[in-house]
Amino acid sequence: MEKNFENWLVVSDIDGTLNNKLRFLPKRNYDAIKTFTKAGGNFTLASGRPLTSLERNYRRITANQPAVVINGAGIYDYNKKEMYWRSTIGPKGRDFVRKIAEEFDDVFKSVEIGVYFDDYVYIVKSGLLSKGTMFFDKTRHEVVHSIDDVPSDGWMKVIFWSNPIVINTLRNLVDKEENPDANFMSSSPWSFEMLQKDTHKGVGIMKLADMLGIEKSHVAAIGDYYNDWDMLKTVGLPACAGQAPKPIHKICKFEACHCNHGCVADLLEYIMSGKAEEAILREQK
Numbered sequence: 001m002e003k004n005f006e007n008w009l010v011v012s013d014i015d016g017t018l019n020n021k022l023r024f025l026p027k028r029n030y031d032a033i034k035t036f037t038k039a040g041g042n043f044t045l046a047s048g049r050p051l052t053s054l055e056r057n058y059r060r061i062t063a064n065q066p067a068v069v070i071n072g073a074g075i076y077d078y079n080k081k082e083m084y085w086r087s088t089i090g091p092k093g094r095d096f097v098r099k100i101a102e103e104f105d106d107v108f109k110s111v112e113i114g115v116y117f118d119d120y121v122y123i124v125k126s127g128l129l130s131k132g133t134m135f136f137d138k139t140r141h142e143v144v145h146s147i148d149d150v151p152s153d154g155w156m157k158v159i160f161w162s163n164p165i166v167i168n169t170l171r172n173l174v175d176k177e178e179n180p181d182a183n184f185m186s187s188s189p190w191s192f193e194m195l196q197k198d199t200h201k202g203v204g205i206m207k208l209a210d211m212l213g214i215e216k217s218h219v220a221a222i223g224d225y226y227n228d229w230d231m232l233k234t235v236g237l238p239a240c241a242g243q244a245p246k247p248i249h250k251i252c253k254f255e256a257c258h259c260n261h262g263c264v265a266d267l268l269e270y271i272m273s274g275k276a277e278e279a280i281l282r283e284q285k
Contacts, residue, residue, distance in 0.1 A: 005041035008271060009214045011068060011205050011231075012264050014047045014057050016224035017241050020260040023136070025060055028262030036268045037062045042212060043268075044068065046201045046221065046231060048157070048187065051076055051119040053137040065208065070116055071185075071227065072204035073156040073195055075211075083118065085207055087199040089155040092181035097158050097194070098147045101125070104162070104170065111170065112161040114141075115150050122150040129161035129190055158194040159187070167192050187227040201227075202234025217280050222267050224248070224259060237276060239267045253279070 012018045019025055037043050043061075046068035047054045058067055058078055066077040066084055074086040089097075097113065101124060104111035113124040114133070121141040123130050134141045144150060160170055170192055174184050183195045201221070209219045220237035221228075224244045232238035232251055239254040241263040249255055254276075256266035270276055 003039060003272065003274075005036060005039050005272065007214060007218050009042040009044075009065070009205075009209050009212060009219045010036065010268060010271065011044055011046045011201075011208075011219075011221045011235075013201075013221075013223040013225075013228055013231075014045055014049070014054070016243070016259050017222055018045065018057065018061070018259075018264055025057075026260070026262040026265070029264040030061060032262070032265035032268040034062045036272060037064050039272070041268075041271075042214065044208070046072065046205060048159075048193065048227065049137055050116055050121065050139055050156075053139050056138070065212065068201055068204035068208060070118075070156040071193060071195055071199075072201040072231070073116075073199055074118065075204055075208055084211070085204070086118075086156065087196045087203070088153070089158065089194070089196045090181055092179065093158075093194065093196060094147075094152065094155060096177065096180035096182065100160065100170065100173075101147050103173075104160075104166065109166055109169065110162065111166060113147070114159040114161070115147075115155055116157045116159070117151075117154050118156065124150070127161070130159075133159070133161070133191075156195070160192045160194070161190055164189045183230075185227045185229065187225065193227060200234075201231035203230075205231060206234060217283075220254075220267060220271065220276070222254075222256065222264060224263075236280075237271075239263075 044063045044065040048071040075084040112127045112130040115122045123143045126143045217236040219235045221235040222239040224241040238252045240252045242258040256263035
């Protein structure tokens, strides 16, 4: 009798996880996803990217559930072209971004700012880092002169880009801020991201799991960096790519190979082998 994995939801980050370091999809990952979904498994992606940028990766695989977009700020069904759920940044968060734009505005302490909507980004203080991100992610965007030129409603997330020293200064400022009503995370040494309070990939994933009627113990997610931290701390089976930082490995129940070798396939093969189910039963005893 063939195994059925309809009681599992597996969610993957994209860069450095689904894709290798050159942003190519390893065939091993593609094959494993196809085998898993053909056997009834639920598979999708979670990413910081807006809709169109994420869709290119979504369509390359046999994902069969809505995607968690913009770092958990939304759940989007690409087949029905419908946003099932979203969490937008409120007035306190928007005021905080305005404060950063004003305080980090000189040659030695300058921050590029990207305000993300569903499928569009407004760039304030455009520079090499924001331009590079827009180019590689193929994101529709517009450069504006100030935060006041950005529409006030519909902010899904904000990215601050700068050199590591300035990003660290910004991080320290956030730690001292009393109540920006937001959630912050590091996405690279050169970027720092902001979403509405209590919003992250893990929140979006668990909302999707609830929609599908899947228990937390059978919700797996795999990532590779600190912006996946909240996601991995939230799901029942957290997994990481082999090249992930040591603190990420410490919070994971499954450690896969390097992303260049197909780490998503490692996780799916672990689940399809029955070993993940055995581990769940041991935990429940």
